[in-house]
Amino acid sequence: MTAAIELRNATKRFRTPAGAIYTALRDLNLVVEPGEFCAVVGPTGCGKSTTLSLISGLETASGGKVLVNGEPVTGIGPGIGFMFQTDAVFPWKSVLANVAAGPLFRGVPKRQALDNARDWLRRVGLSGFADRHPHQLSGGMRKRVALAQSLINEPRILLMDEPFSALDVQTRSIMSDELLALWELSRPTVVFITHDLEEAIALADKVVVMTAGPGTIKATFHVELPRPRKVQEIRFDPKFVELYHRIWESLRDEVQLAYARTTTAA
Amino acid sequence: MSQLAASAVTAPAKAETVLVADPRARARARRQKIIVRVLQLTVFVVFVGGWELLSQLKVLDPFFFGQPSKIAVQMGDWLKNGTEAGSIWTQVGVTMEEALLGFAIGVVAGIVCGIALGRVPMLSKIFGPYIKVMNSIPRIVLGSIFIVWLGLGLSSKVALAIVLVFFAVFFNAYQGTREVDRNLVANARILGASGRQVTTQVVLPSALTWIIASLHVSFGFALIGAIVGEFLGAQKGLGLLIRQAQDTFNPNAVFAAMVIIAVVALVAEGLIALLERVLLSWRPPQLSGTEL
Numbered sequence: 001m002t003a004a005i006e007l008r009n010a011t012k013r014f015r016t017p018a019g020a021i022y023t024a025l026r027d028l029n030l031v032v033e034p035g036e037f038c039a040v041v042g043p044t045g046c047g048k049s050t051t052l053s054l055i056s057g058l059e060t061a062s063g064g065k066v067l068v069n070g071e072p073v074t075g076i077g078p079g080i081g082f083m084f085q086t087d088a089v090f091p092w093k094s095v096l097a098n099v100a101a102g103p104l105f106r107g108v109p110k111r112q113a114l115d116n117a118r119d120w121l122r123r124v125g126l127s128g129f130a131d132r133h134p135h136q137l138s139g140g141m142r143k144r145v146a147l148a149q150s151l152i153n154e155p156r157i158l159l160m161d162e163p164f165s166a167l168d169v170q171t172r173s174i175m176s177d178e179l180l181a182l183w184e185l186s187r188p189t190v191v192f193i194t195h196d197l198e199e200a201i202a203l204a205d206k207v208v209v210m211t212a213g214p215g216t217i218k219a220t221f222h223v224e225l226p227r228p229r230k231v232q233e234i235r236f237d238p239k240f241v242e243l244y245h246r247i248w249e250s251l252r253d254e255v256q257l258a259y260a261r262t263t264t265a266a
Numbered sequence: 267m268s269q270l271a272a273s274a275v276t277a278p279a280k281a282e283t284v285l286v287a288d289p290r291a292r293a294r295a296r297r298q299k300i301i302v303r304v305l306q307l308t309v310f311v312v313f314v315g316g317w318e319l320l321s322q323l324k325v326l327d328p329f330f331f332g333q334p335s336k337i338a339v340q341m342g343d344w345l346k347n348g349t350e351a352g353s354i355w356t357q358v359g360v361t362m363e364e365a366l367l368g369f370a371i372g373v374v375a376g377i378v379c380g381i382a383l384g385r386v387p388m389l390s391k392i393f394g395p396y397i398k399v400m401n402s403i404p405r406i407v408l409g410s411i412f413i414v415w416l417g418l419g420l421s422s423k424v425a426l427a428i429v430l431v432f433f434a435v436f437f438n439a440y441q442g443t444r445e446v447d448r449n450l451v452a453n454a455r456i457l458g459a460s461g462r463q464v465t466t467q468v469v470l471p472s473a474l475t476w477i478i479a480s481l482h483v484s485f486g487f488a489l490i491g492a493i494v495g496e497f498l499g500a501q502k503g504l505g506l507l508i509r510q511a512q513d514t515f516n517p518n519a520v521f522a523a524m525v526i527i528a529v530v531a532l533v534a535e536g537l538i539a540l541l542e543r544v545l546l547s548w549r550p551p552q553l554s555g556t557e558l
Contacts, residue, residue, distance in 0.1 A: 088453035
């Protein structure tokens with residue numbers, strides 16, 4: 001079976017405004033199988049977001065290969081959804097228009113796109129808010145708009161860049177449950193970036209630990225917890241706790257290294 | 267500039283949210299509003315009354331400084347008997363036509379060029395220095411050239427209004443385009459938007475905040491263009507009235523024309539504020555208020 005996503009020795013270098021070259025990713029190797037939920041954890045500034053940019057086609061790799069469904073990535077593919085860390089819903093569009101944006105961009109007739117969008121609003125529990133503008137919604141509701149906006153295009157690959165990090169802890173676990181429920185419906189391949197190890201284990205089939213920048217993969221852990229899961233409850237499972245300790249062992253050194261760098265640089 | 271406008275309107279909106287919560291604070295605010303109105307009126311009465319009084323007492327020479335009552339008489343005369351160049355409404359109409367045409371063309375050109383240069387780095391690299399040079403010229407002197415090129419009619423004034431409006435709108439549209447949230451653009455592209463769709467559905471609406479901020483100033487510029495153009499040479503218009511008044515040493519007519527222009531400008535400002543409220547209705551209230 002062809003991997004949904006494969007990075008082979010992917011490297012990404014940026015030129016800083018001062019003219020220096022900054023290596024964000026070095027020789028990164030990662031394989032994500034179709035339908036797999038892969039969480040990526042790592043310290044701040046380790047190139048997690050850059051990894052997503054390469055997979056999505058928003059950025060091109062400076063070296064190595066990036067394959068999606070076995071094909072090299074040359075631009076933004078149609079089968080990809082992306083949820084951003086900060087709000088990326090369009091503030092001047094109503095909630096309904098935001099969700100319908102994807103199909104409309106892709107040339108779906110307006111009526112059909114709007115009907116489909118109403119369907120998705122119902123699925124994320126926002127039926128009564130179709131005519132509101134994003135600033136009138138809470139942070140959690142805006143995230144649900146963003147989720148519906150991505151999923152309406154029925155992506156086979158969903159890339160999520162710390163999507164819930166701005167939410168409070170309770171809202172975050174509710175959103176995680178909702179994400180899992182929606183994911184179960186069509187089982188797209190997910191790459192989910194997070195700082196939060198608990199969130200990573202609770203959601204994913206596989207947790208990947210990245211090194212402090214330049215980022216590369218340090219270790220991969222398979223999460224053998226049964227689905228469907230309840231994010232709130234699963235963290236008390238002994239297997240969860242045991243796995244948490246093992247992954248934290250691996251992650252801790254990288255976090256400390258990254259932290260030491262920020263303090264010495266300052 | 268728009269940041270300035272935004273910060274100017276944020277404060278009253280914040281105050282308002284506090285008022286809703288507390289009836290006593292609301293009453294206090296109402297009282298304060300009345301006091302402000304009374305004081306505003308007082309300033310007007312003292313200024314105009316003082317002016318009138320001092321000219322009647324010949325402390326201010328009415329020959330140089332005019333006199334409020336004579337200004338009113340002059341306006342009444344224009345309304346009843348018209349001006350040397352025809353009815354006063356024709357003069358206002360001609361000036362408005364020039365200003366509005368120049369405004370419309372300048373705004374559209376400014377938005378198109380601003381967004382084009384903001385979106386295409388190559389264009390901004392090539393044209394950037396030229397635009398800076400042209401902007402540093404005091405463009406009002408172009409009025410003389412336009413009269414030589416285009417004659418004493420409408421087109422020379424419209425041309426002057428266009429160059430004045432264009433740069434104000436251009437710089438804001440350019441800046442607004444450059445400041446578009448990159449996440450929004452990335453999101454639109456992932457959702458399937460083409461380059462053109464990104465421009466019309468992401469860049470334009472998000473730069474609109476900046477563009478509209480520039481419209482407030484640029485209508486003033488359009489009026490300046492039309493009036494200075496008429497001043498330099500015309501057969502009709504408010505600028506011509508001022509010119510004639512200047513030539514006949516009639517300060518009252520200059521002031522009367524000024525009052526008319528001020529009224530026109532205030533009406534236009536009101537319309538632009540209305541447009542702003544309609545176009546930017548999606549913004550949270552503390553940013554879209556137009557309290558001033």
